[in-house]
Each structure stands twice: as structure tokens, then as C-alpha cells.
Amino acid sequence: MTEIPAAGSIQISTITGDPVVRVAADATVADVASAIVDNEVGAIVVGDDPRPEALVTERDVVRVVAAGKDPSSVPAAEVASTTLIWCDADDTVAKVATRMMDRYIRHILVERRGDLVGMVSARDLLGIYAADAEQSSLD
Known part of the structure; x- marks a missing residue:
């Protein structure tokens, strides 16, 4: 019988099968929300740099909505995390x-x-x- 490795010892690369979802650098929070829903993910990279510098999550989108702002007028870069x-x-x-x-x-x-x-x-x-x-x- 083949031994299955314990979860903690599995290489992380074995669970990174799907490509990272991105939005354009000039995307709005509404664009990010659509991408989150369409791709069934919880975070979106902003821009197309090979080494991204900005990430927007579901929580970032919720904060915009909770603040009463219009997601279609708020740039994603304005709410993105930049300490990745x-x-x-x-x-x-x-x-x-x-x-x-x-x-x-x-x-x-x-x-x-x-x-x-x-x-x-x-x-x-x-x-x-x-x-x-x-x-x-x-x-």
C-alpha cells in the first residue's frame, strides 16, 4: 500500500492548480466583485505585472459597500493590499x-x-x- 503523506508535509505547489485571477490596473471594485463571483475565488490580483504588487479580497469589497461607497466608482487600487x-x-x-x-x-x-x-x-x-x-x- 502506498503511504499518503500527512497534510503538513505536502508541497504547496500540489494545491495551486488554477491560474491566478487578475483584473486590469485601472479596474474598479465593481470589476473585482464581478471577477470574484465569476471565478469563484476570494482574492484578485490587480494589474498584469509578472510579480504583482496589489491584491483585493472579498473583505475589501465588503468594506467599500459597508462604507456606502459606489463600487463602480472606487478604483480597486485604492483598496488593494500592497504588502503581499x-x-x-x-x-x-x-x-x-x-x-x-x-x-x-x-x-x-x-x-x-x-x-x-x-x-x-x-x-x-x-x-x-x-x-x-x-x-x-x-x-
């Missing part, structure tokens, strides 16, 4: 989860040799750990 946290594609799930917990973030960008190769969310990590727990209960 990265991990290497070869990092383990445990290392990435720890980094996210230490920084109180829900999304982390994944790079390989300086290139963006994906994004991982707290939800993605929860799925990996839940599957591991389910497998352990079957053993």
Missing part, C-alpha cells in the same frame, strides 16, 4: 499555514524562481487538513 506575502512552491503546507497564521492573512501568493505560479487561501489549507483528518479516521 509570498511563499515558495516547494514550501510545505505546514510552513505556509504557519506563515499565514503568523501574519493573520487569508491568502498567500506562491512563487517559483521569482515567478507567480499560484495563490493559496486559508480555505484551501483547511480542505487539505480536513481530508487528512478524514483519511486518518478511516485508517
Whole structure:
């Protein structure tokens, strides 16, 4: 029987299959909201730079709406996070989860040799750990 690795030892690159969703640098918060819904993701990169510098999340969109602002008139860049946290594609799930917990973030960008190769969310990590727990209960 092939041994399945414990969740924490899995390389993060194994869960970064989908391309990162982006909006144009001049996009509005409404554009971001549409992209979030259309792509079923929780965060969107702003701009097309190979190494992005801005990220807008569902929470950022909600803050705009809660403040009573018109999302179609607020530039995404105005509400985007610009202090982005990265991990290497070869990092383990445990290392990435720890980094996210230490920084109180829900999304982390994944790079390989300086290139963006994906994004991982707290939800993605929860799925990996839940599957591991389910497998352990079957053993």
C-alpha cells in the first residue's frame, strides 16, 4: 500500500492548480466583485505585472459597500493590499499555514524562481487538513 503523506508535509505547489485571477490596473471594485463571483475565488490580483504588487479580497469589497461607497466608482487600487506575502512552491503546507497564521492573512501568493505560479487561501489549507483528518479516521 502506498503511504499518503500527512497534510503538513505536502508541497504547496500540489494545491495551486488554477491560474491566478487578475483584473486590469485601472479596474474598479465593481470589476473585482464581478471577477470574484465569476471565478469563484476570494482574492484578485490587480494589474498584469509578472510579480504583482496589489491584491483585493472579498473583505475589501465588503468594506467599500459597508462604507456606502459606489463600487463602480472606487478604483480597486485604492483598496488593494500592497504588502503581499509570498511563499515558495516547494514550501510545505505546514510552513505556509504557519506563515499565514503568523501574519493573520487569508491568502498567500506562491512563487517559483521569482515567478507567480499560484495563490493559496486559508480555505484551501483547511480542505487539505480536513481530508487528512478524514483519511486518518478511516485508517
